[in-house]
Amino acid sequence: MTTTIKNPQPEILENVVIRFVGDSGDGMQLTGMQFTDTSAMFGNDVATFPNYPSEIRAPQGSLYGVSGFQVHIGSVEISTPGEDLDLLVCMNPAALKTNLSALKAGHTIIIDTDSFTKKNLEKALYASNPLEDGSLNNYRVIEVAMTSLTKESLKELQGLDNKSVTRSKNMFALGMVYWMYDRDMNHTLDFFAKKFSKKPIIAEANSKVLKTGYFFAETLELIPNSFTISPSKMPKGTYRIINGNQATAWGFLAAAEKSGLELFLGSYPITPASDILHELVKHKHFGVKAFQAEDEIAGVTSAIGASFAGDFAITTTSGPGLALKGEAIGLAMILELPLVIVNVQRGGPSTGLPTKTEQSDLFQAMYGRNGESPLIVIAASTPADCFDWAYEAARLTLEHMTPVLLLTDGYIANGSEPWKIKTIKDMPSITHKQVKGGNPEKWNVYDRDAVTLAREWAIPGTKGFEHRVGGLEKDKTTGNVSYVPENHEYMTNIRAEKVERVQNSIPDLTTDFNEKGDLLVVGWGGTFGSLHSATKQLSDEGYKIGHVHFNYINPFPKNSEEIFSKFKKIVVCELNNGQLSSILRGKFPDIEFSQYNKIQGLPFGASELTQKFKTLIK
């Protein structure tokens, strides 16, 4: 191979959005993650979003079998996986067809031409070959016979089967992209050495193809220059790339250790929440009991049993599973036991859009139980802050003795970003309410803390504190069954007030960009990144616009109304048909809330938001 001199001065970009797309068997997720990790280690801020079909192995080459991974890297703050693409890496015609519209005009597509066969074109429903019919004239197309070049580069490697050869073509693409964006290959080379330490031939093949792709791009005259993105100015510290589900799981691990309790997870597999279960089953060494139950109901009820017996208990699910758990959550609520329910929201109703994101379970979280049964409801807003909100859910449930429902969504659960690693000693303390001795004669099951109204938690094994609890209404002191009318009203009210009093232990809301002005953008949960960047853009352009984001939804922070009062207009943006808007209108009847809603299974895009905001400000 002839060596060429590398472009001595790559063009410097502030940020770049790249999407890797191919067949679901093409390894696009791995390719994307490698690019992400390498960029993060280089010092860029990153945000990613995988997009894959719900079919595990959809027919090869089909439109619905396309799997994609989008990554946004920058030297500036990156709060979303990005919208318009700067580069599309495309492994087959179906991937091109389903993703081309996201690419900015004039920008680059890298295409594996070997996959543009007549058969694949037909599967992608192309009437003519887009590589030949001029339909890509508005883009810079880099055509590479990736499959054949990969085969060629591996022909001398003995003992490698054909399937493994073809499978490594994604590394050819990654090698090219590494060169284009001036990335170092070492991280990925180390990754292969570790991952395939028992299959050195696979490690060698992947490494070889990666390098071949890199040098191919370097030599190729079709790529005029390379780019670089300087490290971003992130706070000093040790980081790792984390996705929302992993961060959620780790937040609970941290809370268990900090509180001194063992963690119990009762769960049933469901997309997109299963990864929390997958993560927690690994950690038996921390005393984690992760129990895969026979159904969603057994998931939550086993957690209730574990909580009764003294574990810090959680259950994880997504929308349909939450519907099944409703009755049991009401039980935990009336028992006044600690329990965290995680709902990783997906498109609904019913089975809906399992692999797509939505925020349409807010009503279900707030009201989805029989009787008067308020819960503490909180929501995480970015992949990494799922850690903090899982931890906060644990703190609230253990200190206030009432269930907490934590909402995340498929977008932040599967998206990833850098997480500045926290250590246990830096986390706020968690003081649980377990009875540690004392005189049982003077103790009643439903005696309450004067400040929080939390009851004490006497667990089986504690001598002298034997007691019964149940789903029937109970006497306000002894917990014995009571049908006394006044007692029922008292208990209903005090359970609600206990949730309201959580206001005293949560911080005030703060507004980003402008504390008063023409338009307040209101959001909650996983839309933080999109709303933040769109608001920032307009604020930078001089608009008097602010962004406030709710993580505490029940109860709302104390100063919510005060914040609303400082803006002329308020727009509540949600990936549903206006659930938070409706709750806000009920709570703050004197304030006018306008709405911006989207229900496409997709996150908000920056341009749709800025457009809407500008119209509202006029």
Place this chain on the structure above:
Amino acid sequence: MTEATKYTFKDFASDQEVRWCPGCDDYVILRSMQKALPEMDVKKEEVVFISGIGCSSRFPYYMDTYGMHGIHGRAPAIASGVKLANPDLSVWVITGDGDSLAIGGNHFIHVLRRNLNLNVILFNNEIYGLTKGQFSPTSLIGQKTKTSPYGNTQPPFSPGELALGAQARFFARIGGNTPKEMTQLFIEAEKFQGTSLIEVLQNCVIFNDGCFTKYTDKAVRADKQIHLEHNKPMIFGKDRDKGLVLNGLKLDVVTLGKNGVTESDLLVHDAKEPDPTLHSMLVRLEYPLATGIIRAVDELTFEAREEALTKEVSANSKFNKVDDLFFSGETYEVK
């Protein structure tokens, strides 16, 4: 002498007034349990009763132990959580035929499959009592109830057969009017390491009175029931002159002394036999009705498997504290 033996039955009675209908077999079960507990090697504070919904499920309120009256059908799942959180506890599931075989059928089969060391007492009265008389999954064909005024058309489950199909390691059956034997069964169930299921044939005096009389009435009991004991020949009858033999794929009743049949010709009950074939036949038998411990097969419990695995994983783990995990693998410094 262990601390547990100091208790009397009064120590296990709560201050709550018992509210079952007068004459209900539930009183017998309650008293048998209160008498059995002092005979077990357990401390009062380590005993937990978990119930679902139904008449039977009021049981925990009447026991002065830890207890939870849960939601319909879910007691086995709640109890599994209790046991997994603290395997030292003596955990009892109290359930009925509607609770465990209809709405809670899924949890019922899975708790048996997993084999946690806990005990399930199934109060079978072949009717819904608390909701006032609808047919249940054990009601008989033709049975007239509130929801089957012309006779029930849904064939019943046999709880024992269902349990064996779900790999129950311990299954016992007892009439609701035999407290002495019942007390003994509760003690045996607690001793057994694994999920113990006890079906109590419980008469509902209001909605299904006499449903088991043909087996349980004192006058006919000895002739209509065979109370099985491990390693003992299968003999029954007021005069202890009847026995069971295997005839092809069927159990036959024979009379001792007739046609040259002697005790040595009879089957000897082996509750510990892992192959459930004979246990299945005994469960299905209508004459005589098999009571006592029909099956008690030792097998590693779920929590024992979990504990062993946890030890092994912990011994090989490089993580002591979660900080070790957080800083492991792919991390990088921003300076």
